[in-house]
Amino acid sequence: MQIGLILLVVIGMSALGVEISYALYKHRQQQSAADSSALAGATALAIGHPTDPATEARAVAGSAGYVDGTAGVTVTVNHPPASGSYAGNQIAVEVIISQPQTLSMMGLFRTAAVSITARAVAIERNSGLYCVLALDTSAAQSILLNNNAVVSNPNCGVASNSSSATALTLDNNAQVNGPVSVRGNWSLGNNAELNGHPLISNGPTISDPYANVQLQSVPACTSQSGTAGNNATVSLNPGHFCSGWSFSNNVTLNLSPGTYYIDQQLTFGNNTTMNGTGGVTLVINGNYAISIGNNAEISLTAPTSGPYAGLAFFGLPTASPTVTQTFSNNTELNIKGAVYFPNQIIQFDNNGTTAPSGCTQVIARIVRFSNNVQLDNSCNGTGTKPIANPPSQLVE
Numbered sequence: 001m002q003i004g005l006i007l008l009v010v011i012g013m014s015a016l017g018v019e020i021s022y023a024l025y026k027h028r029q030q031q032s033a034a035d036s037s038a039l040a041g042a043t044a045l046a047i048g049h050p051t052d053p054a055t056e057a058r059a060v061a062g063s064a065g066y067v068d069g070t071a072g073v074t075v076t077v078n079h080p081p082a083s084g085s086y087a088g089n090q091i092a093v094e095v096i097i098s099q100p101q102t103l104s105m106m107g108l109f110r111t112a113a114v115s116i117t118a119r120a121v122a123i124e125r126n127s128g129l130y131c132v133l134a135l136d137t138s139a140a141q142s143i144l145l146n147n148n149a150v151v152s153n154p155n156c157g158v159a160s161n162s163s164s165a166t167a168l169t170l171d172n173n174a175q176v177n178g179p180v181s182v183r184g185n186w187s188l189g190n191n192a193e194l195n196g197h198p199l200i201s202n203g204p205t206i207s208d209p210y211a212n213v214q215l216q217s218v219p220a221c222t223s224q225s226g227t228a229g230n231n232a233t234v235s236l237n238p239g240h241f242c243s244g245w246s247f248s249n250n251v252t253l254n255l256s257p258g259t260y261y262i263d264q265q266l267t268f269g270n271n272t273t274m275n276g277t278g279g280v281t282l283v284i285n286g287n288y289a290i291s292i293g294n295n296a297e298i299s300l301t302a303p304t305s306g307p308y309a310g311l312a313f314f315g316l317p318t319a320s321p322t323v324t325q326t327f328s329n330n331t332e333l334n335i336k337g338a339v340y341f342p343n344q345i346i347q348f349d350n351n352g353t354t355a356p357s358g359c360t361q362v363i364a365r366i367v368r369f370s371n372n373v374q375l376d377n378s379c380n381g382t383g384t385k386p387i388a389n390p391p392s393q394l395v396e
Contacts, residue, residue, distance in 0.1 A: 026101060030118035033064035034097045035394055041077060041093035042122035042392035045198065053079050053093050066097050074098045081121050084396050091124045091200055092395070121396035124198060129179050130387040132158040133363045135208055135342055137183075140164045142366050145174035145192070149348075149369040154178050154196060158367075159206050159387060170194070174369075181206060208363065209385035210340055215316060216307050218261050218285065226262070228253075230269070236260070240285075247272055249293065255280050259308060266290040272297075277336075279303035281311050284341075287320040294329040302337025304383035310361075312337030319343050321365055335360045338384055361387060 041057035044050055054077035058068055061075045068075035074097070081087050081094035098117040132151065134142035142162035145151070146169075151158060157179035160167040167184035170176065170192030178196040180186065181203045188194065222239030230248045238258025244265035247253060251269065255276030261283045268274070270293040276282075280300050284290065292298075300312040308314060312335045315325065324345040327333060338361040339346060346364040349371055361384055 026099075027116050027118060029064075030066065030097045030099065030116060031120070033061050033066050034095045034118040034120040035122075036064060037061040037075070037077075037097070038093050038095040038120040038122035039392055039394060041079065041095065042091075042124040045079065045091065045093060045124040053077070057093060057095050061095070061097060066099065072100045081396075084119075084121055086121050086123065086395060089123070091198065091203075092121055093124070094119070094121045094396075119396070120394060122392055122394050124200075124392050129155055129157045130159045130181065130206070131156040131178075131361050132367055133206060133208070133361075133387045134160040134162060134167075134365065134367045135363065136365045137161050137205075138163055139366055140166045141169040141368075143168045143369075144171075144367075145169070145176065145369045146171040147370045148173045149371060150175045150177070151369070152177050157181070157196060160184070161205050206387060208342060209387055210311065210338065210342070210363065213307065213311065213314070215283070215285075216259070244286075244288075257303070259283060261285045264288060268292045268296050270294040270296075274298045274300070277301040281308040281314055281337075283308075283314045283316075284319070284325075285316065287323060289323050290325055292327060292329075292331050296331045297334070298331065299334040300337060301335075302383055310338055310384035311340055313339045313341070315341035315344055315364075317342050321345075325364075333360060337361070338363055341365070359384065363387070 037057040037060045040060040041053035044053040044056035050056055057077045058075050066073045066075060076096040078094040080089050081092050086092040096117060096119045098115055100115045132143065136142045139162050142160045142164065143158055154177050158168065158176055159181040161183050163184040165185045166187040167182045168180065168186035171189040173190065174192045176194050176196060179198055180194055180196060181200040183203055183205055185201045186194065219240045221242035224236055224239055226241040226243060226245040228234045228247050228251050231250045233252045235254045237256045238260055240261040242263050244263050246265060246267045247269060249269035250271045253274045255274065257278035257280060259281045263285045265288055266284065272293060277299055278301065281302060302310050302312040321343050324347050325341050326347045328349045336359045341364045343365050345366045345368065346362055347368040
């Protein structure tokens, strides 16, 4: 009799253990589904499709076997989250998956079915849609657009690593139609508009995609001349121009593929045309400011491989931080590649533009735009590296 009772207890405890193990298994399964669903919702939020991130989150939960309203399953999607450390955060998505389970042995201790619940929160990270990046970590107005400056392409976003409350400043009808990511915050004045998606303030630091690029061994000075008078046509091969470049008005400059190390000066007169579309990098090998006259047209395509892949202009990381590199007075940059001055200021003004069908990245310590700027970021296959936030990630 006692043995029978003991066996009954042992069998009961074993059955209870099996049910508890099953409940733990179901919870892990639901947690995995909740994690995947939250990440899917955050990704949808980052790319703007589908419009409601809950649609994507529920679709992913359903593909994992948790269809909202079926078999007692409830899939709750909150954007922003309704609880936890990210409650109210507009770049976060919360997913809660619940399903009742009938456990016979647990029924000896409670009458209601056991409800198993899993919860996850993910935050959006928009990847690869930025074409402008300001690297200064504290400067006010690290990116400044004013006087009708417009970054019009919705796939050309702007990002700032500055923690300032005015890290991104738009004034006097300026617009950004692409996504925005700012480590600090933005300031809008006088009809300025941010029309893109997502708009991230208090966001993460975005890595400089070219931070590991180093100045290569500079060759000996070339015998080629870097000067020409008015109306000349000049053809150059790669090399080290120790006296720099100085070209007068109406010069046409044709560049063979390769790297051009330019010391001391880079000066173009009015109406200069420069062609270097076979894979060209201009290394600004010094602390000087380039000087480009009115109505210049600069057509450069960066190399797709090698140590300077993706770089059309390469400013030294050790260059003077007070220098401003200016593209102005109707300068048109037909550039496929990066205009990269990581420790200096880049300024576009007075109708300085880039071709809308090109692929131009602008990366500098500080970036300023004024008067009718247009940039594009159709960079597949050009050798450029994406300017990107970290991917969407789980945070709870």
